[in-house]
Amino acid sequence: MFKNFKSQLIKMDARLFNGTLKAFYIKHIQYKGKAYFLTKELYFPPHTTANKSVRMGSAGELLAVGGDLSPERIIFAFKNGIYPSSLVDQPILWWTSEIRCVLFPEHLHISKVMRRLIKHNHFHLTVDKAFDDVINGCTESREAYTWLTPDRKKSCCTLHDLGYKHSIEVWQDGNLVAGLFGFSCGSYFYISSMFTRVNHASKFAMIALTIRLEELNCTMIDCGTWPTDHLKSMGVVTIERDEFLKRLDQSINVPAIINNWEELFENWDFCQAVKNHLVKNNLDPIS
DSSP states (O other): OHHHHHHHHHHHHHHHHTTHHHHHHHHHTTTTTTSEEEOSSSOOOOGGGSEEEEEETTTEEEEEEEOOOOHHHHHHHHHTTOEEOOOTTSOOEEEEESEEEEEOGGGOOOOHHHHHHHHTOOOEEEESSSHHHHHHHTTTTOTTTOSOOHHHHHHHHHHHHTTSEEEEEEEETTEEEEEEEEEEETTEEEEEEEEESSTTHHHHHHHHHHHHHHHTTOOEEEOOSOOOHHHHHTTOEEEEHHHHHHHHHHHHSSOOSOSOGGGTTTTOOHHHHHHHHHHHTTOOOOO
């Protein structure tokens, strides 16, 4: 009976109020009592206080609700292993995770297909030349559900202007065919999202970034909480939260390993760098 009433109420809301009641419920009522509600204070509760019954995927746990997307709060959150994610018309939700998917650059796996693609390089790499276009590209296949809401896009652009967010672009015949963007601090890089319009082009970007960061002594690339087959095939592993937070603290509390991101790939031989990576890590040489 209650389910039928709820269904009728939702239909009435959609027909008479254009979903206003549902939006109000989601934003102001749905998460009451389920997680810490943030104030203007720059504070997050301990990871151990997260609500394990409110999940994002299999490992994400709701830690806090509300607050804002100011650069100060976003940077503070990232430095503490906390990540915002929400849909349109939802409050800002802040998450922790029982595990993290990370790539230690020395463990990067480069398939034979990618080795051949790199050897016969038909792509051109740039950094921070088309940040807005990369952001928009990352919403192409999931426009209705993406966490990249207009407010998040604005926040990402602000962090880019402050030197914390960067984009890697892949070009072919003058067209943007793939890209990724993420957060950088110290010797740590967090890949926020990526997209591709040409087969293997996003892998091309990720491999190039990983090897270049390895050369500059990057200690950890954070790939989020989703251990996909694609990521695992490239050498990404999952580690427990305590280990991740320890490594994160060590990584961010060192001087920045890159002073000028736009010059990251200038005068850089990608193919030779791959060979050096394989030799250094006792992997099969490029054929």
